Amino acid sequence: MRVFFLAGLVGLMAVSLAARDPLAKRIARTDLSNLPTRTNIHAGPGEMRIQTLLPANTLSYLRFFQIGLMYPRSGIGHHYHPSDTEEMFLILDREAEFTIDGRTSLLQGPVGAPARAGRSHAIYNASDNEVWWMDIAVEVAGSPLNRGDTPRGSLDLGDDRVGAPLDAKPAFLTVKLYRDLLAPHANLDGGQGTVQYRRVLGPAVFTSNWAYVDHLLLPPNTTVGRHLHEGVEEAYFVMSGEGSAVIDAETAPIRKHDTIPVWMNELHSFENTGNEPLEFMIIGISREKGVLDKVVVK
Numbered sequence: 511m512r513v514f515f516l517a518g519l520v521g522l523m524a525v526s527l528a529a530r531d532p533l534a535k536r537i538a539r540t541d542l543s544n545l546p547t548r549t550n551i552h553a554g555p556g557e558m559r560i561q562t563l564l565p566a567n568t569l570s571y572l573r574f575f576q577i578g579l580m581y582p583r584s585g586i587g588h589h590y591h592p593s594d595t596e597e598m599f600l601i602l603d604r605e606a607e608f609t610i611d612g613r614t615s616l617l618q619g620p621v622g623a624p625a626r627a628g629r630s631h632a633i634y635n636a637s638d639n640e641v642w643w644m645d646i647a648v649e650v651a652g653s654p655l656n657r658g659d660t661p662r663g664s665l666d667l668g669d670d671r672v673g674a675p676l677d678a679k680p681a682f683l684t685v686k687l688y689r690d691l692l693a694p695h696a697n698l699d700g701g702q703g704t705v706q707y708r709r710v711l712g713p714a715v716f717t718s719n720w721a722y723v724d725h726l727l728l729p730p731n732t733t734v735g736r737h738l739h740e741g742v743e744e745a746y747f748v749m750s751g752e753g754s755a756v757i758d759a760e761t762a763p764i765r766k767h768d769t770i771p772v773w774m775n776e777l778h779s780f781e782n783t784g785n786e787p788l789e790f791m792i793i794g795i796s797r798e799k800g801v802l803d804k805v806v807v808k
Contacts, residue, residue, distance in 0.1 A: 537768050538575075538770075540577055540767035542561055542579060547559050550587075552586050552589040553667075554585045554632065554670050555583060555670045555672055556580075556581055556584025558579060558580050561576065562575070564769060568771050569744075569771055569773070569795050570743055570795055571648050571651055572647075572648060573595055573597075573647035575646050575745055576645040578643050581640055582635060583635065585633050586599070588609060588630055589666045589667055590631065591664045591665075592628065592664075593628050595627060598625065599623060601622070601641050602619055603620065604619055605618050606636075607634040608633055609671050610631050610681075613681040614632075615676055620687040621687060622684065622723075624716070627717050634670070634674070646793060648719065648795060698735065699734050699737040699806050705727060705729065706726070706729075707727075710724060711723040713802070719795055719796050719797070720795055721802055724792035727788070728789075730786070733780065734779055736778070738774075738805050739804055741803050742774065742794050742795065744792055745770070745772070746770040746792050748770075749766070749790060751784055752764065752765040753784060755779075756777075756781075757776050757777070757778045764780075
């Protein structure tokens with residue numbers, strides 16, 4: 511990773527927001543209240559309510575960024591996508607049964623499981639509780655399916671995973687967004703105070719241009735300093751708390767279950783303005799696979 515410390519902004523703002531929505535409008539706010547329930551998703555059981563926070567092409571190679579509620583005894587059936595898509599199911603609370611390539615384990619949230627391109631996956635909520643769920647999908651750059659040679663799609667396996675045998679330990683990679691795994695970082699990117707941070711997954715995990723999954727927690731009265739990425743775009747999902755986001759010259763309030771897209775060359779920083787921790791999951795997608803950068807501006 512290349513990191514630079516600069517004294518000014520001259521020459522850094524290659525991306526203009528002139529043709530884009532104001533920051534307060536482009537932040538995706540979770541609101542499931544007016545959305546219909548969906549049933550039989552990939553031949554899965556029960557009902558869910560799903561909102562697309564960031565649609566396709568909001569970020570380079572992004573297929574979608576979704577959030578939803580899995581109602582009791584509901585889920586998404588066993589299926590796979592062709593080699594054009596990598597996907598990750600997550601739950602933000604409670605527990606759910608995750609399946610990757612036919613192997614199933616009960617996982618405690620907040621946790622996720624990435625499914626690399628072509629690998630089958632499913633999720634099922636066997637409990638009596640509602641579970642907050644997320645789904646993030648990134649396209650594989652250069653895939654024939656993305657060049658229009660072959661139709662996109664998915665193949666349902668006709669398996670709702672209800673009553674599937676459970677492995678005590680998962681036989682697949684998991685994304686554990688547990689606070690006790692975080693490490694302290696003082697003055698992150700030139701910010702104020704000590705925050706908690708961890709890179710959960712790096713680019714080697716993915717076959718697509720998906721660069722990383724990060725977990726970040728800001729205690730009250732702390733900040734992440736101003737920085738940008740010349741070749742990486744990000745989505746900051748607020749897991750808990752409230753604060754403010756600054757992108758270039760704009761500032762907007764953020765709160766639990768908001769999603770903030772950040773494009774290449776956009777100067778961004780964050781502040782916890784509340785009384786509780788401000789917690790993020792950060793998704794990074796690189797322009798060139800495996801190439802990461804950061805420019806920190808003092």
